[in-house]
Amino acid sequence: MLSVKNLHASVNGKAILKGVDLEVKKGEIHAIMGPNGSGKSTFASILAGNPVYEVTDGEVAFEGEELLGLSPEERSWKGLFLSFQYPVEIPGVSMVNFMRAALNEHRQYNGQAPIPPGEFLALMREKQTLIGVDKEMIQRSVNDGFSGGEKKRNEIFQMAILQPKLSILDETDSGLDIDALRIVAAGLNKLKRPDNATILITHYQRLLNYIRPDIVHVMYEGRLVRSGGPELALELEEKGYDWLK
Ligand code: ADP
Ligand code: MG
Ligand code: MG
Secondary structure (H helix, E strand, O other), X not given: XXXXXXXXXXXXXEEEEEEEEEEEOOOOEEEEEOOOOOOHHHHHHHHHOOOOOEEEEEEEEEOOEEOXXXXXXXXXXXXXXXXXXXXXXXXXXXXXXXXXXXXXXXXXXXXXXXXXXXXHHHHHHHHHHHHOOOOOHHHOEEOOOOOHHHHHHHHHHHHHHHOOOEEEEEOOOOOOOHHHHHHHHHHXXXXXXXXXXXXXXXXXXHHHHOOOOOXXXXXXXXXXXXXXXXXHHXXXXXXXXHXXX
């Protein structure tokens, strides 16, 4: 599904990614862990098409197609989803209108007519229940005045509506208390299917108590320096990141 080869990237001339290699197959959950500042969010941003970062070398294929030349919108239409580490507030745009617009853009790209209102409301209701999102929350402006936990849950709700092929979740667990973490993890587990894949970026091991990754990677100074099974996350929890140096 995703093939990243020798990815190098910089911002304002400063090298941040220094040769990332990653292969993600359908049905897999990958976790990317690593100390602060190692380049995890940069990697996610580049996959989503943030133009701040300059790719200086390497290639990325998504479902066999070159990804880096596409706009962020095209990447989304093709089934890529990024949940932000710091979700943006959009005052004045209701969740309902935001989701309808996003969904219809996706449908248009795939040659489908806009979703009929009744079908849309049924879909919203279904996913609200699935993820445990308040009815009142989706009447409000996107993330406007939401707590940290509500913002993160809202990201998963958006993911549930759009049903992406590849989801990249950047520190979705940060700022969540243990109950919110459980709810978000349960939502994510419900969205796992044999034909989609997930990259979980997390600084801490605790999320991985609730979502079992197939492969765990460690990013350090702009490279994935170790890969292993779920036991690698436990090892990191025990030893910290200092031993990587
Ligand atoms: P992580 O998510 O692993 O904590 P980041 O990708 O956020 O790491 O950051 C990696 C490095 O790149 C850091 O040194 C950070 O300061 C730098 N960096 C990231 N984005 C920018 C930016 N837009 N401008 C300047 N430096 C940046
Ligand atoms: Mg960070
Ligand atoms: Mg980060």
